[in-house]
Amino acid sequence: MDLIVAKGKQSEKIILGIDPGTNISGYGVISVSGNELKLLSMGIFDLRKDANQALKLKSIFKQCTAVIEQYLPDELAIEAPFFGKNPQSMLKLGRAQGVAIAAALNRGVPIFEYAPKRVKQSVTGNGNASKEQVAGMIKSLLRLEILPSNFDATDAVAIAICHHFMYKPGQETTGKHYNSWNSFISNNPDKIR
Secondary structure, three states: OOEEOOOOOOEEEEEEEEEOOOOEEEEEEEEEEOOEEEEEEEEEEEOOOOOOHHHHHHHHHHHHHHHHHHHOOOEEEEEOOOOOOOHHHHHHHHHHHHHHHHHHHHOOOOEEEEOHHHHHHHHHOOOOOOHHHHHHHHHHHOOOOOOOOOHHHHHHHHHHHHHHHHOOOOOOOOOEEEOOHHHHHHHOHHHOO
């Protein structure tokens, strides 16, 4: 759904980045025209008030859908779950990610998935960068005066920027890509029961 600006100018693309979480999920929306990046919105879905895991997942779906309907992104970039020591935490995080993916696929938005180290590497040049370093680069890249104090929001913007840097249509990407339920299922048979 590229919007052609004017003859001879680059088309604009809207990218939604999601940093999934079970208590707080971050989101960031950027527009890209050529190599010009512009922040449209960033914030968090605060899920701490929801009484249980099912309500948190419902809230993620509703809030992600609302952001998609407001900004009409061309693509969604999401952080892939990382392998931690706590299987229960990984399961919850995977569910949060899955619900955000479902919200995007439900609206026909293609999904691209990036590992946390890949995001940090593409934005800062260091795969082990701190959240503060990522936020600092976001501020610099987007020429912002201030940033929110919540790193989930800046991480989500970093995921969107990573996607801009990494994905070139027609070329192989280092992230996973889903453009339909069928492609998600075929790439994730272990998530289907």
